Amino acid sequence: MISNLFSRRRAERFAQLLDEANGGRRHHVRSRADDHLAALVAVGRQLHADPPPVNPDFRTGLRAMLVAAAEREGIGATAPESAPAVRRGVLGQRGAAAQRATLGGGPRGPLLPAVTARRARARGAILIGVTAGAIAVSGISAASENAVPGDALYGMKRSTERAQLALASSDLSRGQLFLDFARTRLGEAAALRGDRLGFDAVLDDMDSDTRQGVRLLTTTAAQRSDPAGLESVNAFVTGQRRAVGDLLDGASRTERDRVRRSIALLDAIRKRSDALRAAIECELPVPSGSDALGPTPTTCPGDR
Numbered sequence: 462m463i464s465n466l467f468s469r470r471r472a473e474r475f476a477q478l479l480d481e482a483n484g485g486r487r488h489h490v491r492s493r494a495d496d497h498l499a500a501l502v503a504v505g506r507q508l509h510a511d512p513p514p515v516n517p518d519f520r521t522g523l524r525a526m527l528v529a530a531a532e533r534e535g536i537g538a539t540a541p542e543s544a545p546a547v548r549r550g551v552l553g554q555r556g557a558a559a560q561r562a563t564l565g566g567g568p569r570g571p572l573l574p575a576v577t578a579r580r581a582r583a584r585g586a587i588l589i590g591v592t593a594g595a596i597a598v599s600g601i602s603a604a605s606e607n608a609v610p611g612d613a614l615y616g617m618k619r620s621t622e623r624a625q626l627a628l629a630s631s632d633l634s635r636g637q638l639f640l641d642f643a644r645t646r647l648g649e650a651a652a653l654r655g656d657r658l659g660f661d662a663v664l665d666d667m668d669s670d671t672r673q674g675v676r677l678l679t680t681t682a683a684q685r686s687d688p689a690g691l692e693s694v695n696a697f698v699t700g701q702r703r704a705v706g707d708l709l710d711g712a713s714r715t716e717r718d719r720v721r722r723s724i725a726l727l728d729a730i731r732k733r734s735d736a737l738r739a740a741i742e743c744e745l746p747v748p749s750g751s752d753a754l755g756p757t758p759t760t761c762p763g764d765r
Contacts, residue, residue: 474492474494474495474498475494475498475502478495478498478499478502482502498627503620606618609649609652609653610649610653610659610662610663611659622638622642622645625638626638626639632677632680632681633677633678633681633690635674635677636673636674636675636676636677636678636681636693637674637678637693638674639670639671639673639674639677640670640671640674640675640678640693640694640697642670642674643667643668643670643671643674643697643701644697644700644701644704646663646664646666646667646670647667647701647704647705647708649663650663650664650667650708651707651708654708654711654712654716657713657715657716660716660719661719664719664720664722664723667723668722668723668726671701671726671727671730672726672753672754674697675694675730675733675734675754675755676751676753676754676755677755678690678691678693678694678755679691679694679733679734679737679754679755679756680751680755680756682737682741683737683740683741683747683748683755683756683758684747686741686744686747687741688737688738688741688742691734691737691738694730694734695731695734698727698730698731698734701727702724702727702728705720705723705724705727706720706724708720709721729754730754733754733755733757736758736760737755737756737758739758739760739761740758740759740760740761742761743761743762745758745759745761
């Protein structure tokens, strides 16, 4: 569970940033993950200042998950008991002395319990990060789920989406999230018909999310030489094209022109997905070129 949400370093860094944001001790380090985690930290601060209601079933389930993870990772009461046992059962007197000499322990002082305590604190930081992230994403997302541009909670809705991207464990997961966000933008566009500027802006965001998601998914499919990942792209295009087409009904001329641009993008994506599938099936090498939709494959020899 923990490894699926965070890498260990990112989780520890998130816990540090969240602690600093809430007035804790400042850690004088910088990480490449800081920019990606900034949105999640902002959501955590908002949650700390104005906590939203949390579903009781979610709270109960989260507590059970954390208790199980704490027992599994040796945090809390389990940690002090396990350390001496490991030392007695695995390390003899010579092994313990060698460990102290190698790692800088005193001539007689036990080093292993201190190391175990540090590991426990690190694991605890991971649990803190996972807890704060889960509560922030679930609570804030529920409160802002139906917000549209112009609503007070819309900015929080978009921040929650960025937090979800920061929590994603792979390009495949991030690609799926971007496509989910594109579906969300489509629902917002339907609510903004008649507001030309708002309608166009939301469709621009929808197309941007679509491109980013498709690029991540097609790149992953090409790198793995696995056409199965393209099924997600095709399923998205089929459903999204139908729903985008529904925006044409009763639309003004300007709105119809803008909607057709999004439809043209979806048609181009389907064409790219089919070309990639064909290239993978005829075992062409991974394409060296790419554009906004991902790898640009060459044509199979038999199709020329």
